Amino acid sequence: MRGAVSDPEGTANRTVYLGEPTIAAKTGTAQAGGKRGDHSWIAAYTPADRPRWAIVVMIAHGGEASLAAGPVVRRIVQSLYQSHSTTGTPSNQERTTGDSHQR
Numbered sequence: 001m002r003g004a005v006s007d008p009e010g011t012a013n014r015t016v017y018l019g020e021p022t023i024a025a026k027t028g029t030a031q032a033g034g035k036r037g038d039h040s041w042i043a044a045y046t047p048a049d050r051p052r053w054a055i056v057v058m059i060a061h062g063g064e065a066s067l068a069a070g071p072v073v074r075r076i077v078q079s080l081y082q083s084h085s086t087t088g089t090p091s092n093q094e095r096t097t098g099d100s101h102q103r
Contacts, residue, residue: 001026002048012042015070021081022048025073027065037061040068046077053080 001024004010005017012025025044032038040062045051055076062068 001045005044005048012044012066012070012073015066016042016044016074016077018074018077021046021077023073023077024048024051025070027070029063029065032061037063040065042066042069042073044073044077046080053077 002022004012004027005023005025007013010017011027016023016025023044023046025042028041028043030039030041039058039060041056041058042065044055046053046055055073057069057072057076059068059072
């Protein structure tokens with residue numbers, strides 16, 4: 001899942017990769033049948049080395065997952081880190097205890 005984002009050849013690299021924070025993800029496209037567009041989904045977690053948040057985005061008839069759902073995950077991750085830390089990383093207490101509720 002890390003490679004899908006961090007590897008330049010990964011399915012989500014172009015639309016999800018931020019460098020820091022690290023993100024791991026799995027993209028998927030499900031056929032809708034008929035003349036309707038395929039469903040787009042992506043499951044992700046961040047930071048990739050010590051997950052704090054899990055994110056799932058599903059867009060009905062969204063088309064290719066990396067193009068439709070990938071940018072949504074990227075914006076969610078950016079928003080999470082902006083609203084929880086000015087540095088973009090968990091605080092020292094959160095890193096050592098895993099406790100994100102003490103603020």
